[in-house]
Amino acid sequence: MPELDDQDLEATQVFLLNDKRTNALAACRVFQEEGQWTFGRVAVAASVRGQGLGRKMMEAVHEYLTQHDAKKVICHAQVHAQAFYEKLGYQTQGDIFDEGGVSHIMMVKTL
Structure with a gap:
C-alpha cells in the first residue's frame, strides 16, 4: 500500500517516462509547504538505475x-543520497535526523 500524506493532495507529481x-x-513530487518549495519521494526504477535518470529527474x-x-x-535527503544532491549544488543544513526509520539530512539549493 502506498504511503500518503497531506502534501500528496497539493503536490505536483513529476515523472520521466x-x-x-x-x-x-x-x-x-514537488510542493510548497509554509511558503517553502520542497520535493521528495524521488524514485528511479531499479531496472534503469545508474543511467543518469536521477539527474534528469532533478533537472526537470x-x-x-x-x-x-x-x-x-x-x-x-536520505543520508546515502547526500553526495548525489551535493553534486547538483545542494548544501546540507542542520544535523542528521530520523524520518520513518531512515537517516535523513536537510539539504538546500538556491536556484
Whole structure:
C-alpha cells in the first residue's frame, strides 16, 4: 500500500517516462509547504538505475521550480543520497535526523 500524506493532495507529481510513454522510469513530487518549495519521494526504477535518470529527474524538478519563480528549494535527503544532491549544488543544513526509520539530512539549493 502506498504511503500518503497531506502534501500528496497539493503536490505536483513529476515523472520521466520511457520512449513509448507507457511506463514511468522515475518519479518525484514537488510542493510548497509554509511558503517553502520542497520535493521528495524521488524514485528511479531499479531496472534503469545508474543511467543518469536521477539527474534528469532533478533537472526537470529545477526547471519546474524556475517556471514557478522559486528562488530556493529544500529536501529531506536520505543520508546515502547526500553526495548525489551535493553534486547538483545542494548544501546540507542542520544535523542528521530520523524520518520513518531512515537517516535523513536537510539539504538546500538556491536556484
